Amino acid sequence: NAGVTQTPKFRILKIGQSMTLQCTQDMNHNYMYWYRQDPGMGLKLIYYSVGAGITDKGEVPNGYNVSRSTTEDFPLRLELAAPSQTSVYFCASRAQEAGKNSPLHFGNGTRLTVT
Amino acid sequence: KNEVEQSPQNLTAQEGEFITINCSYSVGISALHWLQQHPGGGIVSLFMLSSGKKKHGRLIATINIQEKHSSLHITASHPRDSAVYICAVRWRGGATNKLIFGTGTLLAVQP
Numbered sequence: 001n002a003g004v005t006q007t008p009k010f011r012i013l014k015i016g017q018s019m020t021l022q023c024t025q026d027m028n029h030n031y032m033y034w035y036r037q038d039p040g041m042g043l044k045l046i047y048y049s050v051g052a053g054i055t056d057k058g059e060v061p062n063g064y065n066v067s068r069s070t071t072e073d074f075p076l077r078l079e080l081a082a083p084s085q086t087s088v089y090f091c092a093s094r095a096q097e098a099g100k101n102s103p104l105h106f107g108n109g110t111r112l113t114v115t
Numbered sequence: 116k117n118e119v120e121q122s123p124q125n126l127t128a129q130e131g132e133f134i135t136i137n138c139s140y141s142v143g144i145s146a147l148h149w150l151q152q153h154p155g156g157g158i159v160s161l162f163m164l165s166s167g168k169k170k171h172g173r174l175i176a177t178i179n180i181q182e183k184h185s186s187l188h189i190t191a192s193h194p195r196d197s198a199v200y201i202c203a204v205r206w207r208g209g210a211t212n213k214l215i216f217g218t219g220t221l222l223a224v225q226p
Contacts, residue, residue, distance in 0.1 A: 042216030043216040058213075103160040103163045104148065106160075108156060
């Protein structure tokens with residue numbers, strides 16, 4: 001299993017440009033997440049999904065959109081990039097286990113710079 | 116005040132030393148995660164626990180629910196243990212998908 005795969009690893013955007021961060025997992029996990037990690041801060045949840053066709057906002061959703069058309073894929077869209085979106089982005093997934101917590105599996109991250 | 120506090124923020128140790136990283140939280144939780152983030156950036160889940168103690172190799176994680184405190188111990192530390200260690204809690208009664216993350220402890224183990 002490849003686990004959680006994120007692309008690209010690095011990207012530089014100009015203000016106002018748009019891009020999609022790709023995330024795919026091959027573990028048949030229902031739950032998928034997008035986090036951002038800023039220096040000196042804990043990871044913050046942007047959006048999450050509990051299954052194909054279902055998404056919901058996290059703590060910091062403004063400026064982002066997501067879709068979940070398949071179980072495997074959970075892309076994150078930035079429509080009008082702003083310097084405040086300079087960050088490292090992590091995609092994660094976990095299995096759905098009734099009444100139990102399950103461990104998170106993370107991608108390797110995407111380092112995005114908006115100038 | 117953050118809901119999840121880690122200490123110390125930075126830790127330098129000599130190879131072979133016993134290391135303890137602490138995590139305190141202020142909310143009722145259903146589970147606590149310890150994560151490891153290497154300099155390359157990838158994040159790996161080390162432990163998930165809701166009570167007691169877990170051990171994997173040289174790593175031991177403990178949690179005291181009454182005191183709202185968890186510790187991560189590394190025995191016989193090695194330079195390859197150098198990483199950021201992150202504590203995260205899943206708070207009880209909230210959205211099942213909400214994790215609150217600490218800011219991490221940067222560990223450097225010198226040979």
